[in-house]
Amino acid sequence: MSDTPATRAAAATPPRVARKIKGLSDRAIAWIFVGPTIFLLLAINIFPLIWTINLSFTNFKANRIGREVKNVGLRNYERILTDSDIWLNMQATAHFLFWTIFFQVLIGFTLAYLINKKFKGNDLWTTIIVLPMMLSPAVVGNFWKFLYQPQIGLFNYVVGFLTGRDPSSFEMLGSVELAPWSIVIVDTWMWTPFVMLICLAGLRSIPDYIYEAAEVDRASKLRQFFTITIPMVLPFLMLAILFRGIENFKMFDLVVQLTGGGPGSTTELTSINLKREAFEKWRTGYASAYAIILFVTVFGLASIYVKALNKVKER
Amino acid sequence: MSSFSVTEPSRRSKWFAGTMVILYALITMVPLVWIMMTGFKSPADAISYPPKVVFEPTLEGYVNLFTTRTRQTEEFLAANPPQTWYEEIVREYDMVIAGPSKFGERFLNSVIIGFGSTFLSIFLGTLAAYAFSRFKIPFADDLLFFILSTRMMPPIAVAIPIFLMYRQLGLSDTHLGMILLYTGVNISLAVWLLKGFIDEIPLEYEEAALIDGYTRFQAFYKVVLPQAATGIASTAIFCLIFAWNEYAFAVLLTSGTAQTAPPFIPTIIGVGGLDWPAVAAGATIFLLPVMIFTILLRKHLLRGITFGAVRK
Numbered sequence: 001m002s003d004t005p006a007t008r009a010a011a012a013t014p015p016r017v018a019r020k021i022k023g024l025s026d027r028a029i030a031w032i033f034v035g036p037t038i039f040l041l042l043a044i045n046i047f048p049l050i051w052t053i054n055l056s057f058t059n060f061k062a063n064r065i066g067r068e069v070k071n072v073g074l075r076n077y078e079r080i081l082t083d084s085d086i087w088l089n090m091q092a093t094a095h096f097l098f099w100t101i102f103f104q105v106l107i108g109f110t111l112a113y114l115i116n117k118k119f120k121g122n123d124l125w126t127t128i129i130v131l132p133m134m135l136s137p138a139v140v141g142n143f144w145k146f147l148y149q150p151q152i153g154l155f156n157y158v159v160g161f162l163t164g165r166d167p168s169s170f171e172m173l174g175s176v177e178l179a180p181w182s183i184v185i186v187d188t189w190m191w192t193p194f195v196m197l198i199c200l201a202g203l204r205s206i207p208d209y210i211y212e213a214a215e216v217d218r219a220s221k222l223r224q225f226f227t228i229t230i231p232m233v234l235p236f237l238m239l240a241i242l243f244r245g246i247e248n249f250k251m252f253d254l255v256v257q258l259t260g261g262g263p264g265s266t267t268e269l270t271s272i273n274l275k276r277e278a279f280e281k282w283r284t285g286y287a288s289a290y291a292i293i294l295f296v297t298v299f300g301l302a303s304i305y306v307k308a309l310n311k312v313k314e315r
Numbered sequence: 316m317s318s319f320s321v322t323e324p325s326r327r328s329k330w331f332a333g334t335m336v337i338l339y340a341l342i343t344m345v346p347l348v349w350i351m352m353t354g355f356k357s358p359a360d361a362i363s364y365p366p367k368v369v370f371e372p373t374l375e376g377y378v379n380l381f382t383t384r385t386r387q388t389e390e391f392l393a394a395n396p397p398q399t400w401y402e403e404i405v406r407e408y409d410m411v412i413a414g415p416s417k418f419g420e421r422f423l424n425s426v427i428i429g430f431g432s433t434f435l436s437i438f439l440g441t442l443a444a445y446a447f448s449r450f451k452i453p454f455a456d457d458l459l460f461f462i463l464s465t466r467m468m469p470p471i472a473v474a475i476p477i478f479l480m481y482r483q484l485g486l487s488d489t490h491l492g493m494i495l496l497y498t499g500v501n502i503s504l505a506v507w508l509l510k511g512f513i514d515e516i517p518l519e520y521e522e523a524a525l526i527d528g529y530t531r532f533q534a535f536y537k538v539v540l541p542q543a544a545t546g547i548a549s550t551a552i553f554c555l556i557f558a559w560n561e562y563a564f565a566v567l568l569t570s571g572t573a574q575t576a577p578p579f580i581p582t583i584i585g586v587g588g589l590d591w592p593a594v595a596a597g598a599t600i601f602l603l604p605v606m607i608f609t610i611l612l613r614k615h616l617l618r619g620i621t622f623g624a625v626r627k
Binding site (some may be wrong): 024026027029030032033034036037038040041043045046047048049051052055062105107111114115117119120121122123125126127128129130132133134135136137138139140142143144146147149151152153154157161167190194197198200201246249250252253256257272274275278279284287288291292294295298299302 | 324328329330331332333335337339340341343344345346347349350353359362363364365366374439440442443445446447450451452457458461465467468470471472473474475476477478479480495496498499500502503506531556559560562563566567576577578580581589591592595598602605606608609610613616618619620621627
């Protein structure tokens with residue numbers, strides 16, 4: 001310690017000066033430490049977002065840089081909100097969100113409840129269940145496409161085997177009715193573990209003495225489940241729903257690989273539609289307005305939801 | 316614990332719970348096992364009906380994944396006997412290996428961008444998390460919320476300006492550009508997770524170090540960093556998994572030199588459509604590191620997920 005130049009200098013100088021030589025002030029260090037992160041976030045997230053807002057009022061096209069850019073006011077927004085096709089995409093997205101969250105909560109909570117019974121080796125099996133959510137959605141989606149092939153796919157074969165139907169009589173990805181469900185199945189397979197883990201954290205946070213007190217009061221097991229377990233896990237569950245909701249609203253990679261938005265536009269979720277407008281049709285201004293509408297929607301819904309969540313927590 | 320404990324589940328319910336969970340785990344594993352199996356099948360076995368569970372394993376998929384091949388005349392094949400075992404495999408289809416495929420390159424890009432952005436996220440994230448945990452920063456709560464809210468943005472909402480910005484700055488389709496981008500996405504998670512871990516380290520350790528004459532910097536890297544090592548490691552794995560798996564930005568902002576494996580694997584074409592064994596081989600190689608990570612570090616990962624989520 002004593003051989004560093006700073007401490008030697010500190011020993012030789014009066015206390016006040018020593019403090020300055022020994023190191024920067026806490027406040028300076030704080031800014032040096034936080035500064036780069038804030039700067040990076042401004043550069044990679046906030047600045048582009050402001051730029052997107054700007055572009056949304058223009059008729060700019062990113063593939064024609066030299067062209068004169070005109071300010072079109074709110075016309076992009078007007079066109080999007082009155083476009084019936086976009087409302088169909090919104091509906092498809094809402095449908096997808098509802099069913100994925102429904103199944104993930106149902107299966108995820110059940111699994112967490114069962115794992116919480118602390119049976120032997122539950123750690124190992126939990127890890128196996130968690131594996132899919134660690135994998136790349138694009139690669140997983142691509143592979144599920146193979147499993148869904150009507151003639152050769154494992155999925156069709158197993159379903160055919162279990163139900164007695166001809167495996168090549170239904171096309172998960174090719175038919176208008178089944179294609180949305182093919183995405184719901186894969187998303188549930190991938191993300192149920194997430195809901196399960198959060199529920200598990202919730203279940204483990206319930207202190208034992210509450211159940212012991214309920215037992216003394218002779219509350220039935222069923223009653224204990226509905227008056228203790230469910231209310232205590234609810235805030236966790238709602239949090240899991242929030243995260244899954246935001247993530248699934250942004251869902252892109254899995255669907256692009258699985259169905260690419262087809263057949264027709266039955267699985268064209270808003271993010272896929274947006275990508276098409278921005279990077280295939282190159283209607284940059286229009287796509288920017290679309291992006292802002294989606295962002296405001298997510299943000300609005302999320303903040304209403306968070307308010308509800310806080311109310312549940314207070315109880 | 317006595318056998319009368321009311322919170323200890325009965326043996327029968329444990330048995331039931333175990334059976335159900337194991338059943339679900341086995342169903343979960345089927346697609347994963349199928350990917351790995353398909354990687355070792357011949358193209359004919361991969362698309363046979365009914366699907367083959369028992370088959371003769373071959374490395375053809377892996378050879379096809381790593382090489383490009385051309386068809387050759389019989390005279391040429393007869394005059395040049397195969398030199399290696401992988402030459403032998405492609406000879407069965409009257410082909411010779413023309414050169415390496417792009418998979419190795421793409422995989423290497425995934426490694427460079429994944430580790431680069433993880434390193435940067437952890438470096439910046441640890442500094443910021445330490446500052447938020449230990450110093451009085453004006454509007455700290457608002458700043459922290461701001462950092463988190465950047466994660467709610469759909470990638471496509473910012474992809475257009477980033478695309479334009481990167482084109483201006485010469486960052487499009489470069490490793491540096493992708494590293495910076497993924498760091499920007501990852502850093503919110505890193506700061507939040509790491510702040511939690513650093514909060515748990517008792518303040519007394521640092522105070523003792525400061526009294527001993529350490530500067531703040533010294534106290535930070537000699538006392539706090541070693542204490543936070545496990546937290547830093549598990550956060551790093553999360554950042555790495557994200558960067559490793561990311562697809563949307565990769566497919567929109569890269570086209571060649573800096574393209575990672577996820578946009579590449581689905582495009583591996585064989586004779587007459589997708590070469591499924593090669594695709595499966597690529598997927599296996601790509602998924603395996605993450606799966607091994609998950610199994611080895613399961614305790615930290617599970618804690619990280621729930622902890623991160625519950626904190627927010």
